[in-house]
Amino acid sequence: MKRPPSLQFNDRAVILSPAGKIDGYVVQDAAAVLDSWGLRPKISENALCDAGRFSGSVAQRLSDLQKAFDDPDVKLIFCSRGGYGTAHLLGKLNFSGIRRNPKWVVGYSDITLLHAALQTYGIASLHGPMAQHFSDEGAEDIAVRYTKSILAGQPVKYGIPVGEKSSLLNREGEATGRLFGGNLSVFCGVLGSKYARIPNGGILFIEDIGEVPYRVDRMIHQLKFAGIFKRISGLIVGQFTGYEEDNQMYSPLLESIREAVSEYDFPLCFNFPVGHVKLNFPLIMGEIAALRIEEEFISFIQ
Known part of the structure; x- marks a missing residue:
């Protein structure tokens, strides 16, 4: 099992929404927390789209996640929320990029599907709080601080x-x-x-x-x-x-x-x-x- 490299100052973090839709201010708040960690947060192109209960069409959500998988500059994929919809993407995703360059994927709930798939390909990932938690609780929340610590390479x-x-x-x-x-x-x-x-x-x-x-x-x-x-x-x-x-x-x-x-x-x-x-x-x-x-x-x- 490969553990992705610990995050370093100025690493690129992408916030995306593979499942349910989410309010823009929540994602902006989460981006501000990641920025306070010394990362370079980027909100994916379709992260704030609205397609009924989903954050965009299957094609839009798949495009965002695939680009993040394939971009060697991206070191952290931060899922904005769960809900439902990740199942639409699994059979269409190409995992070769993230297998070559393992990177952290963070989330829970519906993101359990991504964790399961990544384990199939021998890549560790982080079951942890997402954008709503970061927005509601802020950088000093204990679960947020634990998340930062683990991503920086500290033991759990x-x-x-x-x-x-x-x-x-x-x-x-x-x-x-x-x-x-x-x-x-x-x-x-x-x-x-x-x-x-x-x-x-x-x-x-x-x-x-x-x-x-x-x-x-x-x-x-x-x-x-x-x-x-x-x-x-x-x-x-x-x-x-x-x-x-x-x-x-x-x-x-x-x-x-x-x-x-x-x-x-x-x-x-x-x-x-x-x-x-x-x-x-x-x-x-x-x-x-x-x-x-x-x-x-x-x-x-x-």
Whole structure:
């Protein structure tokens, strides 16, 4: 797995929108943060287009991403937002340019598809906050500062206290393996395809937003039926937000996840600070991670 080079002063960063449309001021705010890091931010030609729910036609979005892949001067591809639409691009993208010159791709949610594809081609990428977060929270936000630090070459090292609710669900232990996964519904959408590279002994992490609990339960069982849980060394359950508990389910959402994997002995933690939340800590996809889950503390290192 190739890790893209650490960012240097005056490196070119491109902000683009491979999926949903976004307000211009949000992108401008994100560009200002990247500029404050000493980078040269550029907003792609079609990043602010409006094509219904998408930020431009398939051709426009594909053109922006392909140009960023192929331009050796570009060192950072910063996705403005997720939403939906990245799937339109995967089968049309040529990855030869980014394979020759690996560069950081940053994003989450629908950008899970790009992370999965890049792992297929042996390139690490960053699951982390996007333009809306940068605009809302600013350069001093902890997740933004962690993003800057990682892109500059600093190691990922998180120490996270375990909350009272999580302590009842977590399964203690240690795991080491390549990190994969991301948004649960998006990741399940590529299972069985060439873009679903499942590393033996890997650490899977999942998060989602606005999903009905029974659909989350079904997707967890989809992973189970695909044999994913037999191959992993650890499971990180991030934030599941924007859902309502279903009183027809046999148990609440997080408890149903724990029950679905109860037959396995890998370490398991819940409510990890990653997902559609303010505390969306960046994680390097495809790289080796060390996870330790204790009664009152979680350690995550890359």
